[in-house]
Amino acid sequence: MKPVIALVGRPNVGKSTLFNRLTGSRDAIVADYPGLTRDRHYGDGKLAGHAFIVIDTGGFEPDCTEGIFKEMARQTRQAVAEADAVVFVVDLRAGLSAQDHDIAKYLRSANKRVVLAANKAEGMINAPQLAEFYELGIGQPVAISSAHGQGIRSLVELALEGV
Numbered sequence: 001m002k003p004v005i006a007l008v009g010r011p012n013v014g015k016s017t018l019f020n021r022l023t024g025s026r027d028a029i030v031a032d033y034p035g036l037t038r039d040r041h042y043g044d045g046k047l048a049g050h051a052f053i054v055i056d057t058g059g060f061e062p063d064c065t066e067g068i069f070k071e072m073a074r075q076t077r078q079a080v081a082e083a084d085a086v087v088f089v090v091d092l093r094a095g096l097s098a099q100d101h102d103i104a105k106y107l108r109s110a111n112k113r114v115v116l117a118a119n120k121a122e123g124m125i126n127a128p129q130l131a132e133f134y135e136l137g138i139g140q141p142v143a144i145s146s147a148h149g150q151g152i153r154s155l156v157e158l159a160l161e162g163v
């Protein structure tokens with residue numbers, strides 16, 4: 001069985017862009033509109049000699065009756081339950097939000113391996129803004145740029161360590 005990595009995080013942090021980067025696909029919908037990815041999305045990841053399954057989250061069905069927030073929470077819980085490791089994506093440029101804190105709280109209680117990825121870090125790899133994310137209690141943030149392909153290999157190696 002290949003290890004499973006789930007990508008979780010609030011809308012618009014770059015989960016689907018990271019999914020595409022990890023799977024080499026254009027399947028996950030990436031847009032300026034938060035939450036556009038239609039549903040939880042599985043893909044085959046291949047990087048640095050590792051083969052793994054990736055789950056993208058954060059989409060919603062247009063006819064979803066539960067409401068977008070409930071639906072995103074449901075997807076996150078389900079993906080985390082299925083995963084061997086979780087990549088918690090935050091937005092280095094936007095900084096911390098209340099939603100990041102909520103997700104962190106959930107992940108700390110989930111008993112899974114979690115790696116924190118501070119995305120949109122192109123040109124800011126050693127930025128002082130990184131320090132803020134320690135507050136989440138998830139450990140050291142890894143600076144990545146999903147759009148530019150920076151820090152991705154280190155992130156995957158860290159996520160799969162001991163899995």
Ligand code: GDP
Nearest residue numbers: 011012013014015016017030031120145146147
């Ligand atoms: P999701 O809602 O978390 O799946 O986020 P998306 O992958 O759809 O990306 C949301 C927005 O952030 C899009 O406009 C992306 O182009 C942009 N984005 C994603 N990754 C990066 C990155 O590494 N750097 C920058 N500057 N923008 C990014």
Ligand code: MG
Nearest residue numbers: 015016037058
């Ligand atoms: Mg998405």
